[in-house]
Amino acid sequence: MAQRYPINEIFQTIQGEGLFTGVPAIFVRLQGCDVGCPWCDTQHTWTVSPDRETNLNQVTDKSDTSDAWANATTAEILNEFIRLGYQANHVVITGGEPCMYDLRELTQALAVQGYQSQIETSGTYEVLVDDAAFVTVSPKVKMKGGLVVRPDALLRANEIKHPVATEKDIDALDALLAQCKWTTPPQVCLQPISQKTRATQLAMETCIARNWRLSIQTHKYLGID
Numbered sequence: 001m002a003q004r005y006p007i008n009e010i011f012q013t014i015q016g017e018g019l020f021t022g023v024p025a026i027f028v029r030l031q032g033c034d035v036g037c038p039w040c041d042t043q044h045t046w047t048v049s050p051d052r053e054t055n056l057n058q059v060t061d062k063s064d065t066s067d068a069w070a071n072a073t074t075a076e077i078l079n080e081f082i083r084l085g086y087q088a089n090h091v092v093i094t095g096g097e098p099c100m101y102d103l104r105e106l107t108q109a110l111a112v113q114g115y116q117s118q119i120e121t122s123g124t125y126e127v128l129v130d131d132a133a134f135v136t137v138s139p140k141v142k143m144k145g146g147l148v149v150r151p152d153a154l155l156r157a158n159e160i161k162h163p164v165a166t167e168k169d170i171d172a173l174d175a176l177l178a179q180c181k182w183t184t185p186p187q188v189c190l191q192p193i194s195q196k197t198r199a200t201q202l203a204m205e206t207c208i209a210r211n212w213r214l215s216i217q218t219h220k221y222l223g224i225d
């Protein structure tokens, strides 16, 4: 039986974060996350509630954020891109926590159809994706229930996009980086949490000192999805 993915929303916009900032992208947001970051900007995706299941056309290009979700196969997801006339060839799979699901079928099909896929993950689950997928791991400092960033997820990362509020977040990142033995180290980006002035200042200063990249959530400054 074909794998199904719980879809919170599908929409086309500009990638607002990380190394691909500015790239037109189709976003596929999956429902479900048990990491519980207190500052998470997508808390409506945390719970997969059976009584909030709906049809796929209700969650594509939806105008508001909601916890409604639709189960869809890879073929149905790809058909939605065509039906909606999307032109972007970069596809961002995010959530929620997309790596709660086996993403190999979806990312392999995207590659066959000529799309480049990018996964946004916290690194708390095994990253099951096509070899060609670009993986962005966003480690979290203190996670609920003792969840940790998996070393294998960090090793698969093409980019580490670390959320920053205070110095302790930089220290936690340094400790993580010291543990990993990469042959090609991933790009490190610092992303200030919730556009806070102090966090942005700290992230900028640290990026300059370490030669890292600053990732501001440009879509929030632009007022787009």
Ligand SMILES: C[S@@+](CC[C@H](N)C(=O)[O-])C[C@H]1O[C@@H](n2cnc3c(N)ncnc32)[C@H](O)[C@@H]1O
Pocket: 033, 039, 040, 041, 042, 094, 095, 096, 097, 098, 120, 121, 122, 137, 138, 161, 163, 191, 192, 193, 194, 195, 217
């Ligand atoms: C909503 S998460 C979904 C994907 C996955 N669960 C993760 O955490 O990477 C997407 C990205 O948004 C970041 N993020 C979430 N809330 C944020 C906030 N308030 N300020 C800055 N970044 C935030 C996360 O760290 C992650 O890089």
Ligand SMILES: Nc1nc2[nH]cc(C(=O)O)c2c(=O)[nH]1
Pocket: 013, 014, 015, 016, 017, 042, 094, 095, 120, 219, 224, 225
């Ligand atoms: N424009 C835009 N860029 C993004 N980059 C990562 C996002 C996410 O929620 O994972 C996101 C998002 O929600 N919107």
Ligand code: SF4
Pocket: 033, 034, 035, 036, 037, 040, 041, 042, 043, 095, 096, 097, 122, 140
């Ligand atoms: S892991 Fe991602 S989706 Fe889950 S709570 Fe944290 S920021 Fe939100």
Ligand SMILES: [Mg+2]
Pocket: 041, 042
């Ligand atoms: Mg977002």
